[in-house]
Amino acid sequence: MPHVEWRGGTCRVKWWTGEKLPNGRKRYESKGGFTDEDSALLYGMDQEYEVRQGVAITNRDGAMAMSEWLDAWYGSLELAHRSMVNYESVIRVHIKPFFARRTVGEISIMDHRAFKKHITTVLASENSRKAVLAVFSMAMDDAVSAGLRKASPVERHRRRGKYTKKKRERKKDMAPAAVEALARNAHAVFGPSGYVFIWTMATTGMRPAELYGLTREYCYPTWPESDLHTDPDESDRYAEDTLRYGKGEGLMPAVRVERQVQYQDGGLRFFPPKYESSRSLVVPPFLAEMLERLLKEHDSQWVFPSIGGGNLRSANFDHKYWRPIADGAEADEGPRRLGARMALPEVPSFAGKRLYLLRHGAKAWLDEDGHSRFAVESRMGHEVPGVEGIYSSVTVPMERAIMKSLQERWESVPDRMGDAAWG
Known part of the structure; x- marks a missing residue:
């Protein structure tokens, strides 16, 4: 059962992660900032439910630095030579600098939108922008599979914002x-x-x-x-x-x-x-x-x-x-x-x-x-x-x-x- 306690003007909830420390004691995680005990308790019960179902993401897992995860993710890939070269360039030049001080677990949908907007300002080629976003999307999908996140921050299935017609390269008949x-x-x-x-x-x-x-x-x-x-x-x-x-x-x-x-x-x-x-x-x-x-x-x-x-x-x-x-x-x-x-x-x-x-x-x-x-x-x-x-x-x-x-x-x-x- 989660434990709720007051700290100043807000309360904090603690729950067991299902893991034990090297000394045998249970390892707990907590979250503060709640203004009433009911909402704090409900949040803790949700976390314990996820632990029982085997789908919980601990704060420790989500705290992995993006740069560390990207290195590990890239090292696990087995692609054609040119693809490996292109992925390495995308990660080094675009993804790592933008998310330099972020962890895997804290990246949100809003962060993804901000990254898309940033890429639009630095890359003129639509194909280049798509390549960068595709690599980021794959890295986030695999972060979910690796248990570092519950869901990817990449938006899919719904288009938001102004419609922009895809530009096609103008070609002439080859005589x-x-x-x-x-x-x-x-x-x-x-x-x-x-x-x-x-x-x-x-x-x-x-x-x-x-x-x-x-x-x-x-x-x-x-x-x-x-x-x-x-x-x-x-x-x-x-x-x-x-x-x-x-x-x-x-x-x-x-x-x-x-x-x-x-x-x-x-x-x-x-x-x-x-x-x-x-x-x-x-x-x-x-x-x-x-x-x-x-x-x-x-x-x-x-x-x-x-x-x-x-x-x-x-x-x-x-x-x-x-x-x-x-x-x-x-x-x-x-x-x-x-x-x-x-x-x-x-x-x-x-x-x-x-x-x-x-x-x-x-x-x-x-x-x-x-x-x-x-x-x-x-x-x-x-x-x-x-x-x-x-x-x-x-x-x-x-x-x-x-x-x-x-x-x-x-x-x-x-x-x-x-x-x-x-x-």
């Missing part, structure tokens, strides 16, 4: 002529490697990190014979690939998305593709010829080496390479291969835009050409949910149709650089 213009600028920046890089991304839809990490072993014309066979459970796939892809009569030219490169501990490392989306991608005849010729042109392990022969991720591709390729550049401005110092024209549909929109355009092309939804999503490295994803498969006729439509896209460009890229 083959625009891709050719990008490829020409890329050729001026880093040679044949740049020209083929742009057309490869536009026709395969590979993610940038997957293109940076593409090595000879997984590229036409040597793949699939040159596959590293790193997974013993994939023996059936290895055998089937040799019957379907490669260089030879009846085979389809293709590249294998097996890895991406990311930084870890100050150096580049191989990681599985995003969402474990390993996949085989047929390429149109024009691209197969260019890839074969490109690999004869250099001896780098990377299919698309930088100006200096290294990896494009190390070259800070987005800033140093992509911006002059898309936005244009004055003569002698920015990094250039030897002998190429002319001005680069702007590509209007990509000026100021992200490299990733080439991947978006690759999907739009496939959609426009009426290819199977399952074949398109599989090519992009997406999981197709439901029965469709279980029963469907990508067939040889589907892949040949994709090769044909992409070849037609290339041939629709009236003034292609083509062989001149090696001139």
Whole structure:
């Protein structure tokens, strides 16, 4: 039974937590500030009920510092490399500083609202704001599961405040002529490697990190014979690939998305593709010829080496390479291969835009050409949910149709650089 006692002008209630101290005595907790005994007693009885039901949160548990909990929570996660890096950054830069002097148990709905408002003032990108709030929400949900809180302070199911329409990135149709213009600028920046890089991304839809990490072993014309066979459970796939892809009569030219490169501990490392989306991608005849010729042109392990022969991720591709390729550049401005110092024209549909929109355009092309939804999503490295994803498969006729439509896209460009890229 809770015990109520007066302290000055208010009363305090004490209740047993169900735990004992090392000396064997019962451990009690208390709460003061009540103005009448009935409300204090009722509060104490509620606490004892929660103790009996096994759902009580002690003051000691809720008193864990947020910084301590966030460190413990982060250490328990097992996610993809990029996700771990992003979570660590969100916790260090945004969550810890805001809740520096707070405990896990005292954070309220009002605190969550204040944090949301703060994030809106410091981050311009809606996607960045959502990422920060999502990490905070997960940390609070797990605090409940760990017995540090009774409920999460994150509001859900009800929207409060003024409605704000979600802003979408404005994109323009990706014309083959625009891709050719990008490829020409890329050729001026880093040679044949740049020209083929742009057309490869536009026709395969590979993610940038997957293109940076593409090595000879997984590229036409040597793949699939040159596959590293790193997974013993994939023996059936290895055998089937040799019957379907490669260089030879009846085979389809293709590249294998097996890895991406990311930084870890100050150096580049191989990681599985995003969402474990390993996949085989047929390429149109024009691209197969260019890839074969490109690999004869250099001896780098990377299919698309930088100006200096290294990896494009190390070259800070987005800033140093992509911006002059898309936005244009004055003569002698920015990094250039030897002998190429002319001005680069702007590509209007990509000026100021992200490299990733080439991947978006690759999907739009496939959609426009009426290819199977399952074949398109599989090519992009997406999981197709439901029965469709279980029963469907990508067939040889589907892949040949994709090769044909992409070849037609290339041939629709009236003034292609083509062989001149090696001139």
